[in-house]
Amino acid sequence: MQPQSAGDRSLRDRVVEVFFPARDLGAEEIERLEQERQHHNLRRARLYAPLLLAVHVGIATGQILVAPSSPAEAYWRSGLVTLHAAMIPLSLFVGVVAFLPDRKAPFLQRRVGEMLAIPYAVWGALLALNAQRIHTAINPYVMTILAVAVGVRLRVVSHSIALFGALGVLLAGYPYVQPHDGIRRATSLTAMGFTLIAFGIARSSFSALVREVRARVTVERANETLERRVAEQVSEIVARAKEIEQLNFQLDEKVKERSRELSVALSRLAEAHAVAPPLPSGTVLGERVVIERPLGFGGMGVVYRGHDRVIDRPVAIKMVQAATAQELDGLYRFLREASAAASVRHPAIVRSLHVDVSEDGRLFQILELVEGETLAARLGSEPTLPVTMGLRIGATLADALAAAHAAGIVHRDVKPSNVMLTSTAPGLKLLDFGVSKLHGALPTGSTRSGAIVGTPEYMAPEQILDPEHAAEKVDVYAAGLIVYQALAGRLPFQAKSPAAWMRAHAESVPEPLVLGAEAPAELVGLVMQCLAKDPAARPSAAEVAAAFGVLADACSAQPLEEQVSTRTVRESALPNPVGPLSPTLVAGTTGPG
Numbered sequence: 384m385q386p387q388s389a390g391d392r393s394l395r396d397r398v399v400e401v402f403f404p405a406r407d408l409g410a411e412e413i414e415r416l417e418q419e420r421q422h423h424n425l426r427r428a429r430l431y432a433p434l435l436l437a438v439h440v441g442i443a444t445g446q447i448l449v450a451p452s453s454p455a456e457a458y459w460r461s462g463l464v465t466l467h468a469a470m471i472p473l474s475l476f477v478g479v480v481a482f483l484p485d486r487k488a489p490f491l492q493r494r495v496g497e498m499l500a501i502p503y504a505v506w507g508a509l510l511a512l513n514a515q516r517i518h519t520a521i522n523p524y525v526m527t528i529l530a531v532a533v534g535v536r537l538r539v540v541s542h543s544i545a546l547f548g549a550l551g552v553l554l555a556g557y558p559y560v561q562p563h564d565g566i567r568r569a570t571s572l573t574a575m576g577f578t579l580i581a582f583g584i585a586r587s588s589f590s591a592l593v594r595e596v597r598a599r600v601t602v603e604r605a606n607e608t609l610e611r612r613v614a615e616q617v618s619e620i621v622a623r624a625k626e627i628e629q630l631n632f633q634l635d636e637k638v639k640e641r642s643r644e645l646s647v648a649l650s651r652l653a654e655a656h657a658v659a660p661p662l663p664s665g666t667v668l669g670e671r672v673v674i675e676r677p678l679g680f681g682g683m684g685v686v687y688r689g690h691d692r693v694i695d696r697p698v699a700i701k702m703v704q705a706a707t708a709q710e711l712d713g714l715y716r717f718l719r720e721a722s723a724a725a726s727v728r729h730p731a732i733v734r735s736l737h738v739d740v741s742e743d744g745r746l747f748q749i750l751e752l753v754e755g756e757t758l759a760a761r762l763g764s765e766p767t768l769p770v771t772m773g774l775r776i777g778a779t780l781a782d783a784l785a786a787a788h789a790a791g792i793v794h795r796d797v798k799p800s801n802v803m804l805t806s807t808a809p810g811l812k813l814l815d816f817g818v819s820k821l822h823g824a825l826p827t828g829s830t831r832s833g834a835i836v837g838t839p840e841y842m843a844p845e846q847i848l849d850p851e852h853a854a855e856k857v858d859v860y861a862a863g864l865i866v867y868q869a870l871a872g873r874l875p876f877q878a879k880s881p882a883a884w885m886r887a888h889a890e891s892v893p894e895p896l897v898l899g900a901e902a903p904a905e906l907v908g909l910v911m912q913c914l915a916k917d918p919a920a921r922p923s924a925a926e927v928a929a930a931f932g933v934l935a936d937a938c939s940a941q942p943l944e945e946q947v948s949t950r951t952v953r954e955s956a957l958p959n960p961v962g963p964l965s966p967t968l969v970a971g972t973t974g975p976g
Contacts, residue, residue, distance in 0.1 A: 416596045420536045423592075424496030425481055427534050431499065432478030439474060443467040455516050462513035466506060473502055496535040500542070504531050504549035511553055511574075515560040521570050524553055525577045532585035536592055542585045550578045629693050661685055662702075668747055669739040672700055691736065691749060698736065699750040727790045731783035732813050733803075753812045755805035755947070758865065762799055766872035770902045771940035776802075777866040777910075778931035779811045779943055784862060785924035788855040792816070795853065797861035798841040799868070810943025839884035840874060841865070844916050847885045856918035859927055863913025866931075867896055870906075875914065903934045 446464045451457035477498050480491045491498075507527025514523060528546055537545070553574050557567050662685075666674040672689045675697075679686045684703040691698045728734070734751040741747060758776070761768070768776070780802060787794060794801075794816060803812040837846050843860035846853045868874050875893030878884040893914050896907045909930050915921050922930070940946075 412597055412600050415600055416593060419592060419596055420496070420589075421493055424499070424535050425492060428477050428481035428495045428499060431534065432474050432481055435474040436471065436478065439467040439471045443471070459513060459516040462516070463510075466509055466513060470502070470506055473498070496537050497541050497545075500531045500535050500537055500545040501548065504528055504545040505552050508549040508553040508556070512556040512560050515557075519561070519566050519570060521553070521574055524549070524574060528578060528581040529584070532581040533588065536589055537585070539586065539589075542582065542589075546578050546582050546585070550574060626694055662687065668700065668741045668745070669737075671737070671739070672698060672747075672749055674700065688752065689749075694736070697752045699752045700747055701750060702745055702747045727787050727792060729783050729786035731779050731809050731811050732786065753803050753805060753814070754807075755803045755812070757800050758802040758804055758869070759799035761804055762868065762872075768869045769946070770870060770898065770906070771935065771938050772943070772946045773866055773870045774906070774931050774935035774938060774940050775943035775946065776811060776869060777862065778928050778935055779809050780813065780862050780865065781859070781924045781928035781931060783811070783813045784855075784858045785928055787813075787816075788858070788924050793853070793855055794858050794861075795846065796837050796841075797858050797865065798838050799865060802865065804943075804947045806944055806947050808942065808944050810945075810947050839881040839888075840878075842885060842888055843918070844889045845918055847889045854918070855924065856921045859913050859921045859924055860918075862924070862927065863910050863921075867893075867910050867914070870898060870902070870910075871896055903937060905930075906934055909934070 443464045446460045446467075449460065451460050477495060480488055480495055480498070483492065485492075504527055507524045510523035510527070511521040514520065528549060531545055532542070554571055557571060561567050561570070661677050661680075662674045664675055668674065668689075671693055672691050675688045675690060677685055678688050678699065684701065687700045687702070689698055689700045690696070733753055735748060736751065737749040739747060739749075780797070784794065784797070794813070796815060797813070801814045803814055804810065805812055836850065837857075841861045841864050843853065843857040846857050864874060875896070876884070876887035876891055878887050893911070896910050898907060909922075909927070913921055913927060
């Protein structure tokens, strides 16, 4: 067989669309189509039924009163009276059904179109047969089938029954009323032609209705989506406005008082000789947050779960205390973390809500409460993650880092224990900006000039060799290490001490990443590019996020929050919700040691 041409396929598609226009509609669109069709037929029945009733009564009465001039005319008038009289009960019944209140007769109202179309199409054929007694025209048949085709909207089966059933009645009755073969053949061909035309008009009208319904449903869906988005944005704006208004009011009231209390608190903390005991449940800090229970402990303080009275929601409360004057350096890092985190707004970065000093001189920070498990905990129980999950982790983490870098902030301590996996969008939260610094700002007491800060296993070479000039690319290096570890089940270097780890990052070539056949070919190159020794050879965080996102979409990876299992969910705003805080090196050395 010869292949079908584009023109033939186009014609076939047009024919299929005319005869079966609703073939590809969804359930919602089909339901809407049926509603539109039924309402159209009910409106037409309310218009036509009274008119038809008046026509039937008038013609039947008139034919009775007029005296025939011949036997043939008398026979024709008798048939005309009978046909019109027979339709009076039908038109009356259809009118009653059409004017009934909704849901009073749903079965009949859904079929009012068929009650009009099928009987009247057959009635037109009978009128045409009756007219053959005095002339050869089939005008009554033509007018009724065209009226049926245009006036009501039916499914293809119902229209076929009405039109072709009427044609069958006409053709079957012709031999009994028209004795001339030539006239029968001519009028039969005319009747068949007009029937096909009427059927085409009916299907074209129905196809137009289908297109109209499909367009209306599409527009309504778009409007619903737009309205939902607008409502969500308005709700968020209102909530944020209320929160900002409340916080600004407190700030205006307390800024002078807290400045003085902060100085007193720093002095007390610097002179302290012992770590204060955990706060009991129910303790109120800053007349704002209520302590509920501890979430984690560390050398520099405690993180609690609490309730924020201002925004009326659970929060994490990080409190910092110093046992010696040397640990005052950590206090400055805490204040810088609060400042850095508060300046970045991204769904994958834990929000800092407030920093204050309690009445007894305790410095605390209120943070968004995150529920989930750290990536470190996940890798402890599942050393190798699926490629699709690794791609989404890389894309989301890099996007969060890009937002921080755009605000001039370098995290400098990106590691699995600072990445929280959550079952809510976007599936990941970046924690602990404790060693971050504003890019280009002068060092303060939190990090001395030439000091090395970070976690040895995840430090970039320039963090070790030239820490004073370490910039955004250190976070890209750490993100590459995290994705490498998540996919390979290990880091690209092997070491047993902090000094050995730093030497490996500064001098050793990372072991190649080896993945299975299901991983995209570009993935290995992207990860290894993030681990380049030269910061200039690494892509930016925004470029990394975009590249991982493209690879994840190409693999049809589910959103990260859908891939995160909740079997070991824990809640915290800490890198490790329970147990000691994960160690971060703040060393005064200038080399890998």
